[in-house]
Amino acid sequence: MTTLKNCRPMGGPATDLHIAGGRFAAEAAEGGEVIDCGGRILIPGLVEAHTxxxxxxxxxxxxxxxxxxxxxxxxxxxxxxxxxxxxxxxxxxxxxxxxxxxxxxxxxxxxxxxxxxxxxxxxxxxxxxxxxxxxxxxxxxxxxxxxxxxxxxxxxxxxxxxxxxxxxxxxxxxxxxxxxxxxxxxxxxxxxxxxxxxxxxxxxxxxxxxxxxxxxxxxxxxxxxxxxxxxxxxxxxxxxxxxxxxxxxxxxxxxxxxxxxxxxxxxxxxxxxxxxxxxxxxxxxxxxxxxxxxxxxxxxxxxxxxxxxxxxxxxxxxxxxxxxxxxxxxxxxxxxMETQGYGLNVGDRADCVLVEGEALAEAVAMRAPRKLVLKGGAVVARDGICVREAP
Structure with missing residues (x-):
């Protein structure tokens, strides 16, 4: 159970998003972790569709x-x-x-x-x-x-x-x-x-x-x-x-x-x-x-x-x-790829990325290291570094 505090979904107004059971939820659960997003833009996980x-x-x-x-x-x-x-x-x-x-x-x-x-x-x-x-x-x-x-x-x-x-x-x-x-x-x-x-x-x-x-x-x-x-x-x-x-x-x-x-x-x-x-x-x-x-x-x-x-x-x-x-x-x-539940709406899988910039276009232009990457609500990368070390 996690709350992403002060994030801007797709560059919109700042808000709090809640995660429960690996998906975005309508309400926060008691005792959950709170992550301060610092007003950064939140987008769904990037998709590498050809490699x-x-x-x-x-x-x-x-x-x-x-x-x-x-x-x-x-x-x-x-x-x-x-x-x-x-x-x-x-x-x-x-x-x-x-x-x-x-x-x-x-x-x-x-x-x-x-x-x-x-x-x-x-x-x-x-x-x-x-x-x-x-x-x-x-x-x-x-x-x-x-x-x-x-x-x-x-x-x-x-x-x-x-x-x-x-x-x-x-x-x-x-x-x-x-x-x-x-x-x-x-x-x-x-x-x-x-x-x-x-x-x-x-x-x-x-x-x-x-x-x-x-x-x-x-x-x-x-x-x-x-x-x-x-x-x-x-x-x-x-x-x-x-x-x-x-x-x-x-x-x-x-x-x-x-x-x-x-x-x-x-x-x-x-x-x-x-x-x-x-x-x-x-x-x-x-x-x-x-x-x-x-x-x-x-x-x-x-x-x-x-x-x-x-x-x-x-x-x-x-x-x-x-x-x-x-x-x-x-x-x-x-x-x-016919991904089910992709996005930032309630019920969607909490696969998402915090990116830097005032607007989405600036996020693309800057391409700053990703502050936070979540997969199913779990943190998988911070400050451009994956939680798993490469072999």
Whole structure:
């Protein structure tokens, strides 16, 4: 039983919020703990809706990156050097997840590699971390065939096993650019989803008309399988195409099919226009993608920083626009992950973060260390430090 005294929910007037049984309550209970929030802004827990917990190099020796520019170069290199580096997916996933908690993230969707080289080691490692950090952060696992399925016999069967083992979603990757077999790949992805009764989250890096073609195929299968509201397309770079009339047509069709978009707002490629997605009624979330991995040396798991990146890539400057970017990193991701009881209302789960600033936009601009992070009403981080020490 806890009272958060003098907090400002979503930057509004100062008030006291009460917590009982891990949820926000209408009244305070006698004898409960009182935490003085000092007039700081309270927001729901940040949502990391797209990352790769199994492959971060956090805490390991510096990796010198000399990998070629193509996507397939990065994929092939990573698959091979994970062995030479001695990467332990359980340890690395725990390190990244603990860092995420310290930044105010209370739930994570992680794509985890499934391939014929490493088998299910990544899934098993992240599942162990999920259990180990239960109560600190919720982790959702996407079985992700990054190295492709169709060109690598046996991968479909491993994906099937990963889903039986406990992976929460079926992943996929560029049906044309990586798989070279859009029909075979999407048939396999949707068949696995239908067999296991699980949602789908597909990486789509393909740009322009090629990406548009793959997106149309995903839309068609979503409707044919009756999976409206159960399919997410991550990255969706093609929606940043210069042909805005075609992009608008894709927006309308995505909305009709109830397909969600997750953008990481990278700097080097076209990205979906989040204001257009919102206008079309498309649920949008965000994530950090890779954190200090063999693809690149950057990333710190901070979803307030990600809201800043979304703002910069989409030229969002007004307070209400920056608030929209923050909404993508909170309510948007939570809605895509179908989180029950997310928010700051009575009855909602007490997953929340105290942030600095006079307004939400300033909180994004400052990105100061999080004063307090609660998960189910329990303190899991203070002053930017998680209560659990990383391995």
């Amino acid at each position: 790769h917990l199994d492959k971060s190099l956090l805490g390991m020796a510096w990796y010198r990156n000399e990998v070629g520019p193509r996507l397939i170069d990065k994929i092939t290199n990573e698959r091979e050097v994970k062995v030479s580096l001695g990467l332990d997916p359980q340890v690395q996933s725990e390190r990244q997840a603990i860092l995420s908690v310290s930044k105010g993230t209370t739930q994570i969707r992680s794509h985890v590699d499934v391939d014929t080289h490493h088998g299910l080691a990544g899934v098993e490692g992240v599942m162990a971390t999920r259990e180990k950090l239960s109560g600190l952060v919720d982790i959702e696992i996407v079985a992700f065939p990054q190295s492709s399925m169709m060109p690598r016999p046996g991968t479909v069967e491993m994906m099937d096993e990963a889903l039986s083992l406990g992976a929460d979603l079926v992943g996929g990757i560029d049906p044309c650019g990586i798989e070279r077999d859009p029909k075979g790949h999407l048939d396999a992805v949707f068949a696995l989803a239908e067999k296991h009764g699980k949602p789908i989250d597909i990486h789509l890096h393909e740009q322009d008309a090629l990406g548009g073609f793959s997106m149309e195929e995903i839309i068609a299968r979503t409707l044919a399988h009756g999976m409206q509201g159960k399919v997410t397309i991550s990255h969706a770079f093609c929606l940043g195409m210069t042909n805005r009339a075609y992009a608008a047509e894709l927006h309308a069709r995505l909305a009709e099919a109830g397909i969600h978009i997750i953008t990481t707002a990278p700097s080097a490629v076209p990205v979906p226009a989040v204001k257009e997605l919102k206008a079309a009624g498309i649920l949008t979330g965000s994530g950090s993608d890779g954190i200090r991995d063999t693809w690149g040396p950057f990333g710190n798991t901070d979803m307030l920083e990600r809201a800043m990146f979304i703002s910069q890539r989409n030229n969002l400057r007004r307070d209400d626009e920056v608030e929209m970017a923050l909404d993508i990193c909170t309510y948007g991701g939570a809605a895509i």
